[in-house]
Amino acid sequence: MRLPAAISSLFPPGRTWRRTCLLGLLILLPTAASGSLAPERGQLERIVAAHYDQDFVKKGRDFHRAVRTSTLIQIAVIAVAVLWLALGPLGDWGAWALDATGGRAWLARALILFLVAVGLSFLRLPFSVFRFAMARDVGLRHDTWASFLLDWGKAAGIGWILVVGVGVLVLGLFASLPRTWWAAAWGTVAVLTVGYVMLAPLVVDPLFNRFHRLDDPALEARLLELSREGGVPAQEILVADASRRTTAVNAYFTGFGHTRRIVLYDTLVQGFPPDEIAMILAHEVGHWRRHHIEKGLALGLAAVLVGLWLAHGILGRAATSGFHGLEGRGDPALVVPAYALYILLSIVSVVPSNWVSRRMEAQADLTSLQLTRDPDTFIRTEVRLAKENLSEVLPPAWVEFTLYTHPCNARRIRMAEEFR
Ligand SMILES: [Zn+2]
Numbered sequence: 235m236r237l238p239a240a241i242s243s244l245f246p247p248g249r250t251w252r253r254t255c256l257l258g259l260l261i262l263l264p265t266a267a268s269g270s271l272a273p274e275r276g277q278l279e280r281i282v283a284a285h286y287d288q289d290f291v292k293k294g295r296d297f298h299r300a301v302r303t304s305t306l307i308q309i310a311v312i313a314v315a316v317l318w319l320a321l322g323p324l325g326d327w328g329a330w331a332l333d334a335t336g337g338r339a340w341l342a343r344a345l346i347l348f349l350v351a352v353g354l355s356f357l358r359l360p361f362s363v364f365r366f367a368m369a370r371d372v373g374l375r376h377d378t379w380a381s382f383l384l385d386w387g388k389a390a391g392i393g394w395i396l397v398v399g400v401g402v403l404v405l406g407l408f409a410s411l412p413r414t415w416w417a418a419a420w421g422t423v424a425v426l427t428v429g430y431v432m433l434a435p436l437v438v439d440p441l442f443n444r445f446h447r448l449d450d451p452a453l454e455a456r457l458l459e460l461s462r463e464g465g466v467p468a469q470e471i472l473v474a475d476a477s478r479r480t481t482a483v484n485a486y487f488t489g490f491g492h493t494r495r496i497v498l499y500d501t502l503v504q505g506f507p508p509d510e511i512a513m514i515l516a517h518e519v520g521h522w523r524r525h526h527i528e529k530g531l532a533l534g535l536a537a538v539l540v541g542l543w544l545a546h547g548i549l550g551r552a553a554t555s556g557f558h559g560l561e562g563r564g565d566p567a568l569v570v571p572a573y574a575l576y577i578l579l580s581i582v583s584v585v586p587s588n589w590v591s592r593r594m595e596a597q598a599d600l601t602s603l604q605l606t607r608d609p610d611t612f613i614r615t616e617v618r619l620a621k622e623n624l625s626e627v628l629p630p631a632w633v634e635f636t637l638y639t640h641p642c643n644a645r646r647i648r649m650a651e652e653f654r
Pocket residue numbers: 517518521595598
């Protein structure tokens with residue numbers, strides 16, 4: 235395979251064998267992984283046949299195939315767009331932005347980043363609109379288009395603030411500390427990430443949902459007792475008013491330090507029997523007990539370090555070689571290839587980060603089984619969850635391997651059957 239010149243230029247010349255090995259690995263790894271999953275396919279298919287009728291399986295498959303296709307096209311469009319931007323007349327943009335901001339480099343960086351981030355958000359919008367329409371069609375969403383657009387605006391706005399804020403800080407360090415910028419940038423990103431994870435439950439989540447304390451004293455006492463037994467005493471269980479948007483059911487565990495909390499969707503509290511709510515809580519206790527937020531943070535920050543190391547090489551080379559008219563490390567237009575690199579690395583990291591996530595979810599499932607010793611309720615809960623959420627209970631192996639943050643439903647049921 236011949237790489238486009240733009241991608242080839244990222245690799246130093248004379249190292250063709252490395253490029254070949256890397257490409258070979260990228261192609262072989264998913265193939266080998268899907269191949270190794272093949273023998274268990276029949277077993278998982280039998281589980282699906284035992285718990286679901288064919289109409290439901292087909293409806294879930296068709297819905298998720300459409301959603302997935304739109305997501306994959308969106309990823310491809312965004313990747314092409316950022317590559318196209320990063321290979322544009324960077325020197326001209328830097329000069330224009332400096333001119334527009336009275337020569338203040340940090341403001342010029344903020345201006346370019348803001349324009350790029352807004353442009354990418356609007357490129358993503360039609361895909362989000364399509365997925366929202368699909369979810370409305372199958373009855374998973376029932377909120378209005380106005381509320382969808384308001385949510386989109388809020389999420390996009392938070393994204394723009396983060397991109398501009400972090401980008402200006404990191405590229406400012408890149409310009410002023412040629413040797414050690416990456417270490418300073420890593421420290422900055424680490425502090426901001428920990429701060430964000432701590433503050434999101436207090437500052438960001440309330441922008442999208444209202445939360446109240448679980449108002450069923452008997453159920454609350456039972457759930458708090460369960461979390462105490464699991465070794466992670468919680469102060470309170472919060473309920474989110476998810477039902478104003480969706481019929482989907484969920485529970486999650488968020489925050490860090492004093493802002494740690496367990497949140498249940500009101501759709502779950504209203505529609506599920508207490509045994510099954512307790513099972514879902516036991517899964518969340520599993521995450522808590524095994525320190526998954528802390529481990530996830532640590533792995534994420536390790537990945538950021540690898541990204542900064544790559545950026546050190548690639549952006550350093552681009553800045554000093556006058557790539558597409560760039561005028562040195564201080565050129566504000568460097569934010570464009572930097573942001574492009576960030577987005578491309580984020581896309582590539584989906585597969586390993588989902589692999590880690592699936593392992594953590596499987597561990598939380600195992601903890602919930604160990605705590606409750608009730609695999610029958612576990613299976614009933616999984617089946618009800620899949621039906622409420624119109625899940626694709628057994629996706630193609632490559633889809634689960636690359637895109638799933640949780641083991642697929644059939645695999646989770648199999649774990650409970652093996653636990654018996
Ligand atoms: Zn989980």
